[in-house]
Amino acid sequence: MAAALQVLRHLARAPLRPLLWGCPLARLASSMALAEQAQQLFESTVGAVLPGPMLQRALSLDPDSGQLKVRDRSFQLQQNLYLVGFGKAVLGMATAAEELLGQHLVQGVISVPKGIRAAMESAGKQEMLLKPHSRVQVFEGAENNLPDRDALRAALAIRQLAEGLTADDLLLVLISGGGSALLPAPIPPVTLEEKQTLTKLLAARGATIQELNTIRKALSQLKGGGLAQAAYPAQVVSLILSDVVGDPVEVIASGPTVASIHSVQDCLHILNRYGLRAALPRSVKTVLARADSDPHGPHTCGHVLNVIIGSNALALAEAQKQAEALGYRAVVLSTAMQGDVKSVAQFYALLARVAGTRLTMPGAGASVEEDEQLYELAAELQLPDLQLKEALEAMVGTRGPVCLLAGGEPTVQLQGSGKGGRNQELALRVGAELGRWPLGPIDVLFLSGGTDGQDGPTEAAGAWVRPELTSQAAAQGLDVAAFLAHNDSHTFFCRFQGGAHLLHTGLTGTNVMDAHLLFLQPR
Ligand SMILES: Nc1ncnc2c1ncn2[C@@H]1O[C@H](COP(=O)(O)OP(=O)(O)OP(=O)(O)O)[C@@H](O)[C@H]1O
Ligand SMILES: O=C(O)[C@H](O)CO
Structure with missing residues (x-):
């Protein structure tokens, strides 16, 4: 676990080794390393939205003058800084904030999921844990993401802190996904x-x-701008890690510092x-x-600055940069991937075929029917920001490897009682679909991972697959369709090739939905 974290930390800073595409030997090595690169790119995706780097990008403090800069706004700190927070990623965010703001912080209260400190402790993630003499009081609650008495106590302590502030004070609010259940009042x-x-x-x-x-x-007393209202006349700065498609500040954690409309x-x-x-x-x-x-009438929130400091788009932008540094032509397809996991899987598999044909047989193009089918599937999924045409156009004239990136949260309609998660199920379905057609002289790999490091009730973050999946599984006596029928993707991946296709990062301490990476390498 600690080793995985080291890799994450390292990748947040270090550029990856580029591909040497001119040379056949290098190409062979690169093809063999495709799975390794895919996993590294996933880790860079997560690395971009870890609490430490995110807070460092969002805040800058001049230690001499005590001026705190957030975006283009400056705030004078003078024993007047308070902190509250709620959400699954807030423990690490509060730790990073306290480290940055040090002595200026007077007091803080955060509401985080039950058991998170013990989980971070046993994962060896010291940077996610507050120091022993921290000024931030921690409440743990909302087991299974449901509001409970513990979360209610936390919400009341947060409200009390906010209500005691004056016009000279600044309240820093740390918000992430899961915040709604952790702030019930x-x-x-x-x-x-x-x-x-x-x-x-x-x-x-x-x-x-x-x-x-x-x-x-x-x-609620605190959602829909209620917390901002309670803190008035203090100034309020909310730093928000988005777990909702499109990053709507009024929806994330039910917008406690955004006036409800x-x-x-x-x-x-x-x-x-x-x-x-x-x-x-x-x-x-x-x-x-x-x-x-x-x-x-509705509350006004003129005294509030709401800032999105981390999102799926930001994480994918970092992965795109890293993929380009590795020699890939990288395109972000969408950060709003939603819809039934079966349709999403069909979309990725058909995309691999259509894009692969363009890459390996320039001028030939995939069949008109396949193009049409792909656009129909895309229309069904209703992805507002989909860059499909742009991605396919980018294939024309590209002779090297391609990486298509997307993010979001598909939906699984649970039918069976198997063990799995959204990402493992998507990967398994894409693997099964990819095996249905010959793909030509091209290496294909698809990876799906939850950026929080936990896919459903499993210890894996997700999985990666190649077109040979179904036949290799059959050789091992594993029937992919049977596992899918029971939503048993995790059991499948644990057995398939000794679990080698599972992604294991451990709890990452962040959460910006899922990341999907599709790699196409002409041979
Ligand atoms: N056996 C299974 N196979 C496939 N998906 C499953 C299975 N069991 C649960 N899931 C899916 O896992 C999801 C819940 O997992 P998880 O705890 O990762 O939630 P989440 O939505 O990612 O939470 P967060 O909002 O914190 O990211 C649900 O979407 C559920 O449909
Ligand atoms: O807490 C919530 O409301 C959800 O995670 C969306 O942000």
Whole structure:
């Protein structure tokens, strides 16, 4: 685990070894090293959004004058700096912030997942752990990503700190994914249990994170700008690590420092859509009715600076740079990869075929039907930022290796009771699809990994596959289709070639959704 971390740290700084594409020997070696390079590139993707480097990029402190710079804004520090935070990556973010801001920090309170300190400790990740005499108080709670009494206690301590601030103070707010469950403060008479039940029901019925968080905001004291309001008249700077496609600050962790723009009507529409309006507890109806007649209208957040300091796009941009340094033609396809994992897998496999044909037989092009099918699949997935045409055009005239990068969070409809995760299932499906057609004189590798280092309830971050997967598995007596039918991708990869295709990084301490890397190397 410690060794994996060393690699991550090293890769965050060091450029990777470039390919020497002119020379056949080098080409052979490079082809053999493709899997190794894929794993290194994944680690660079994560390295770009680790708490330390991220905070260092976002903040700069002049030790002589005590001026803190965040983007183009300056704040005078003078025993007036406070910190709060909530989210799965916040422990490491708070540690990095305290290290940077040192003596200026008066007091802090953070709400982080249950067991995270012990997990980081046993993973040997000292840089994610606060020092023994830290000024930051840590609350652990929200087991299984659900708001609980411990998280409620943390939220109340955060509110108390915020409410005690004056116009001379600066509140630094550290926010990352999972923040909603770690900052529950229901508006009375709504109880924690009622809020828990409602969010669980909405999630189980397929509500999007935008819908879920709209409801959470309407029922919360601190979400939807409530925390910023509590801290007024202090100045507020929120440093946000995004785990939502498109980085919407009002959605991530339910936007506690962003004024909510939703009306009660929006909430009622959502509750209607999921058949929950009729059975609402009286307390929820009371709070919604009260909000409807609130004479003050929505909060304003003029005293707040919200800054996205880490995102999937940022991580992929770093991986793209590293891939180019290795000699690849690298294109970021999308940072909003969503949709059913089966369709996403078909898309990547067909993309490998269409792009591969362009690379190996310039001028021939893939068949018109395949091109059309690829564009149809892309349209079905509805990816707002997809650079498919650009990526395919980039193949024309490219004679060397290509790396296509994407990020996001596909969805798995669980049918079986097997062990797996989104990334391992996607990789397994892509592997199975790639084996269906001959791909010509080209080496192909697809990797999918969760940037938090944990894919579903498994110890792996994800997996990588090549087109030979199905036949090699069959030679080992493993039937890929049978494992897929039970959502048993992790069991498959543990058995296949002794687990050599699994990605193991350990918990990374960050989270910007998943990364997908598709490598195409003409032979
Ligand atoms: N056996 C399985 N096969 C495939 N996917 C699974 C399996 N079990 C759980 N999953 C998927 O794993 C996901 C939950 O895993 P995880 O804890 O990594 O969540 P997450 O959404 O990545 O959390 P975060 O928001 O922190 O990134 C769900 O999307 C679920 O569908
Ligand atoms: O906490 C949340 O609301 C989700 O992780 C999205 O940010």
